[in-house]
Each structure stands twice: as C-alpha cells, then as structure tokens.
Amino acid sequence: METPMYQSNHRKIALGLSLIPGFGQLYNRQYVKGISFFILAASFFIVFKDLLNMGWWGIFTLGEVVGRDHSIFLLVEGILAVIISVFGLGFYAFNLRDAYKNGQKRDLGLKISSLREQYRALVDNGFPYLMISPGFILLVFVVIFPIIFVVLLAFTNYDLYHSPPAKLVDWVGFQNFIDLVKLDLWRKTFINVLAWTIVWTFGATTLQIALGIFLAIIVNQKDLKGKAIIRTIFILPWAVPAFVTILVFSGMFNESFGVINKTILASLGIGPIEWMTDPFWTKVALILIQTWLGFPFVFAMTTGVLQAIPNELYEAATVDGASSWQKFTKITLPLVLYATAPILITQYTFNFNNFNIIYLFNGGGPAVSGQNAGATDILISWIYRLTMTSAQYSKAAAITLLLSLVVVSVALWQFRRTKSFKEEDMM
Amino acid sequence: MDMKRQKLIRLTLSYAVIIAMTIIIVYPLLWVVGSSFNPGQSLSGSKMIPDNATLAHYKKLFDTSQSDYLTWYWNSLKISTLTMIFSVILVSLTAYSFSRYRFIGRQNGLMTFLILQMIPNFAALIAIFILALLTGLVDTHLGLILVYVGGAIPMNTWLMKGYLDTIPKELDESAKIDGAGHLRIFFQIVLPLAKPIIAVVALFTFIAPFGDFILASVLLRSKEKYTLAVGLYDLVAKQFGSEFTTFAAGSVLIAVPIAILFLSFQKYFVSGLTAGGTKG
Numbered sequence: 001m002e003t004p005m006y007q008s009n010h011r012k013i014a015l016g017l018s019l020i021p022g023f024g025q026l027y028n029r030q031y032v033k034g035i036s037f038f039i040l041a042a043s044f045f046i047v048f049k050d051l052l053n054m055g056w057w058g059i060f061t062l063g064e065v066v067g068r069d070h071s072i073f074l075l076v077e078g079i080l081a082v083i084i085s086v087f088g089l090g091f092y093a094f095n096l097r098d099a100y101k102n103g104q105k106r107d108l109g110l111k112i113s114s115l116r117e118q119y120r121a122l123v124d125n126g127f128p129y130l131m132i133s134p135g136f137i138l139l140v141f142v143v144i145f146p147i148i149f150v151v152l153l154a155f156t157n158y159d160l161y162h163s164p165p166a167k168l169v170d171w172v173g174f175q176n177f178i179d180l181v182k183l184d185l186w187r188k189t190f191i192n193v194l195a196w197t198i199v200w201t202f203g204a205t206t207l208q209i210a211l212g213i214f215l216a217i218i219v220n221q222k223d224l225k226g227k228a229i230i231r232t233i234f235i236l237p238w239a240v241p242a243f244v245t246i247l248v249f250s251g252m253f254n255e256s257f258g259v260i261n262k263t264i265l266a267s268l269g270i271g272p273i274e275w276m277t278d279p280f281w282t283k284v285a286l287i288l289i290q291t292w293l294g295f296p297f298v299f300a301m302t303t304g305v306l307q308a309i310p311n312e313l314y315e316a317a318t319v320d321g322a323s324s325w326q327k328f329t330k331i332t333l334p335l336v337l338y339a340t341a342p343i344l345i346t347q348y349t350f351n352f353n354n355f356n357i358i359y360l361f362n363g364g365g366p367a368v369s370g371q372n373a374g375a376t377d378i379l380i381s382w383i384y385r386l387t388m389t390s391a392q393y394s395k396a397a398a399i400t401l402l403l404s405l406v407v408v409s410v411a412l413w414q415f416r417r418t419k420s421f422k423e424e425d426m427m
Numbered sequence: 428m429d430m431k432r433q434k435l436i437r438l439t440l441s442y443a444v445i446i447a448m449t450i451i452i453v454y455p456l457l458w459v460v461g462s463s464f465n466p467g468q469s470l471s472g473s474k475m476i477p478d479n480a481t482l483a484h485y486k487k488l489f490d491t492s493q494s495d496y497l498t499w500y501w502n503s504l505k506i507s508t509l510t511m512i513f514s515v516i517l518v519s520l521t522a523y524s525f526s527r528y529r530f531i532g533r534q535n536g537l538m539t540f541l542i543l544q545m546i547p548n549f550a551a552l553i554a555i556f557i558l559a560l561l562t563g564l565v566d567t568h569l570g571l572i573l574v575y576v577g578g579a580i581p582m583n584t585w586l587m588k589g590y591l592d593t594i595p596k597e598l599d600e601s602a603k604i605d606g607a608g609h610l611r612i613f614f615q616i617v618l619p620l621a622k623p624i625i626a627v628v629a630l631f632t633f634i635a636p637f638g639d640f641i642l643a644s645v646l647l648r649s650k651e652k653y654t655l656a657v658g659l660y661d662l663v664a665k666q667f668g669s670e671f672t673t674f675a676a677g678s679v680l681i682a683v684p685i686a687i688l689f690l691s692f693q694k695y696f697v698s699g700l701t702a703g704g705t706k707g
Binding site: 072073076123124125127128129131132134135136138139141142143144145146147149150153215218219221223224230232233234235236237238239240241242243244245247248249250251252259292300349353355356359360380383384387388393396397400403404407408410411412 | 434437438441442444445448449451452453455456458459462475517518520521523524525527528530533536539541542543545546550551552553554555556557558561573574576577578580581584609634637638640641645656659660663671674675678681682685686689690693
C-alpha cells in the first residue's frame, strides 16, 4: 500500500500544539472540544497539584522528619498520586492522539465531524466506559489499591519497631525476602507452613473431589430409589454456613468433653485421641472436616454432568461387550473430569486460601516451639497471625506477595487452557 | 439368575454407602439441634436427645438485655442485603459492557478481572486494615460493605458475562435498528433475558457476607457492630464450651433459614456455575 499523499502538515502542527491539551483541537477548529479539553486538564492540575507533589515526594522518601511525617500516610498518598498520574497520562495520550487523527483527516482533505456528530460518537463510544466506571472505581479502591499497597509494603521495614508516628518506615529492598530465607526462625517457620499448606491443599481437595464424584455416580444409578431425597441430604453440608459447622465440629472434637472422644470412640473401645493438642491428629481432623464440607459441591456438579451424558453411549458400550468397570473408566470418568476440570482446579485454589476452617477449628494451633506459626497454620492464616497479633506487617506483606504469585500463576495456567481464552470474540 | 444376584449385591452396597454417608452428614447437624435444647450451659453435659429439653437458650437469645444476638442478626441481614443490591447493579453494568461492546482496554480489563478473582480479597488484609484505619472506616458497616462489593465484582462479572455471551446478539442489533437507545436495550431486552444469572449473582453475593469471618473480624471492633459469624465465634471462643448450648441455639437460628434458602435455589447455583464456567 502506498503512503497517503498529504497536502498539508496539519497533523503535525495539531500534535505539537496539543502538548498543551486542547490547543490541537482548537487548531483543528473543534472549538467546544478544545476548550473542554483545556478546562479538564487545567482543573486536573489545580485540584491534584498538592496531592501529586506530596505523593511523589512521599513515595520516594517515606518521610524525612520523625513526628512531622507519617510514613504510612505518605505511602498511601504516594499510591494515590501514582494512580491519578496514570489516569492523567491516559487522558493526555488520548488528547494527543485525537489531535493527530483529526489533523490527519484535514491533511487528507476529509471533513472533520461536526459538534453534533462528535456528541453522538462520544455517547456511543463512551457508553461502555460509563457503564463500567462505577464498578471499576470501587474495584480500584478496595481491591487494586490494597494489592499495590501490599506489594510496596513488602519492600519496607514496617513492623512493631518501625511504626509511625513514633518512627519512620524505610525502603529496605529485598531484605524481607532475604530474611525469610536466611534467618533461622523465619526459614524454619516458612518451610513448615509451606509444606503443610501444600499437603493440606492437595490432601483435602483431592479427598473431597474423589468422594463427591464417587457418591454422585452411586446415586445416579438408574435402578436406585429415592434419588431426590438422597441428593438433598448430600447437599446439606454445603447449605449450612461453613463457619457454623466448623465451630460445631470444634466442639465435637474437643478432647475432654467432645462427643467424638467421649461417646463415639469410647463405644468402639478406642482411647481418647488428642484432636486439639497433637499436630498430627489436628491435621487429620481438619482434612476430615474439609472433606465433609467440600464434597457436596463436587457432588452437585458431577450429578449435573452425569445427567447430561446420553444413554446411547452406555448402550453402545454394552452391545460391544464392555464391563461396568470399562464403562466407568472409559466413558463416565473422562466425561466428568473433562466437564468439571476448570471448576475442580478452583477448589484447589480455594483450599489453598481456606482461612476459615484453620482459624475457627483450632486457631492454627497447637503451638510449636521454635517457630512463630502454629502447627496447622497455612500461609493465609499465618499472614493473619503476623498482621493481627504480632504487627509484623512487612513480613506478612512479603509472604502475601509470594502467595499471590503462586495463586496467579496457577490461575493463568488454568485459564490458558479454557475455551473462553481461545475463542477470539469471547475475550 | 447371575445378573439378578449381581444387581442385588450392587444395590445393597450402594444403599449401605448411602446410609453410612447420611449418618455422617446428619449426625453433627442433629447434635447441634439437640445441644440447643439441653439444659445447662456447658459442652460436657450436652446430649443429642436431652433428658429435660428446654427452650431457655432461645429465650435468652431473644432477650436483648442478655445477649446481642438479635443485633448481630440484624447487622448480618442488613450487610448482606446491601452488598447484594450494590453488587447486582455494578456487576450487571460491567458484565453487559464487557459482553456487548468492543472498546479500547476491554481485553486488559477482562484479564485484570480474571487475575483479581483468583486472589481472595482478604489476601490484602493488612492493606485493607490500614486503609480502613486511615479513612476512619474501621468499625463501620459501610467499610465492610464496600470491601464485600468490590471483592464480589471480578468473579461475578465473569460469571454474568459468560451467560450474557449466550444471549444472541441479533436481538439487540435488531432493536438498535428499530431505534432503541443503549439504556433501553440494556433494560428492556438483555436484563429480562438474564434473570436466571441475576438470581445466581444475587444469591452468591447475599450468602457470601454471611459466611465471611476474616474481614468482619478484622474490621469490626465493638460488640454491637458484629455480624453473626464474628458474634457466634465470640460466644464460643471466649471460654470454650462455657456457653456452648447458647451458641448451638444461635447456630440453629441462622443455619436453618440459610439452608432452606440455599436448598430451594440449589438448582440455579449449579446451572449458574456451569454456565459461567469460570469459578467455584
């Protein structure tokens, strides 16, 4: 294709002029647009001048004078300044592009759209942004903002001993991460917590998935009576709020008064088991409880899939002389796993962050000597403990960062494989 | 003959498994119900079928001079309802835009939502806590609702967008040709067709705040602001077992309505999740 023949240089002049927002538009004789761009840009600077100034200074220094400067306030203002700057730059880029595009139109001898047309285009193109903005703004402040804050916090020394307003917080680079690996107490705790988090995630989730699929297949047998009532009963653990059941279980597993030791195990002739004070048995109890809580979800999903499998598949298999086992491994299981795989993977990420059960059952305990996390603390409950009880904010932030990296990479890996990613139009 | 015996064995085994599972599921639930009628306060004396059943614990919960239970119940209802309303509005707007419009930043926006829905919003607990301190939103329900609504947006937007994508675009295109505006298409054509997924999102966002413990326990400080989850935990955790029967009564009063609500809408939950196909 040939480069278009320009008869003039309006596009360059307009681009150059709109270095001051609005002037390029004025040059293109779009007066209303030009003036409103200019007013917008000017008011942006007038309103945000102080915040931007203070914020950018604050985020680099985190304060210089003890007593006058509050490092954490400055960090918050700094992030705000960055976010506002990003929006401002976005608008600026749009202004430059708009001036260039319209200048190009003039260069090519095309007509520039009238005010009425501009208005229409603004409504049409702006509508999706208008719809998204309320949700997006809220998201920026309660989700994205905190995440940026945590990421930055991970590179500071904010803890009980560096706590404003009495002290200043400083940037320390990767020191928190180095401490996690180098200091004995932190390394030991980190490795133990990570190991149990992994065992917990895989153990509890796999068990609940296996049980859910198994029961769904059993209940789905054609000649079984009372399906509706059985299904309702099997959904019950999902229907009752989890925090209630976990607290109830922690009463049942109580070592001296709990019904499990006192009634059930006693009647089987088994001595009391230390469900709350022995790390091993606490872990067993947690995995059992999570299986109880989690299987109904998988059960319901699988039931839905099973009911959608056409009967002809099994009839054809019977004609070919397949055994029940072959039908199960060659037809049922692959179809179920294929259909539910994306949702099943989210069950793993859910348990990876399953704070409620760990905290409500036994508070992450029992305590272990020589480490600052309980024996059943997973990463997320350890972070809670560090934040709420020992004020180790920067260490907690560093661990949060590591944890989020794991979850996000699993998530991306999973969604790369799903349909919605591949179909151009879906994304 | 052999076929028949095989079938009998298979069915017997199946029923045996089902009965065993039913006992395992129902036992803890009945045990709480039983405990709530037990006289006395402690966990140690509580039996599944109490000797002289009493309604004393329920009476105590409803007596505002003795317990904050009704306040907590009201707080939870209020927070859940408001979270649901705001979430449904914001999620419908965003999901509709993502599903129907092709605009600059759409791909990046969807990608951001996808990643955000994977990070539970309490992962940024420290930040939420500190920000709430700075903005004076600690110990307010407003702060909690804002966090819940914001946290609900990414996942539910994906869920609803997945459903809206299945509504044929020809419908809104023909309406556009007939001269319908953006808002009219949204309210009169797309929303009525999206009722099932709106119901799912409404239920999810209503039930999630009920079950949340971590955010509420971090943000709410004073007893009369507590939600049910925090309040009930407070009841058992202070001196474990000493108020167990009262806790049991409180649990029954919350678990029964939620379970009924859940069971009657259970169908939609499953279909909504498989339709959106993104998250469990």
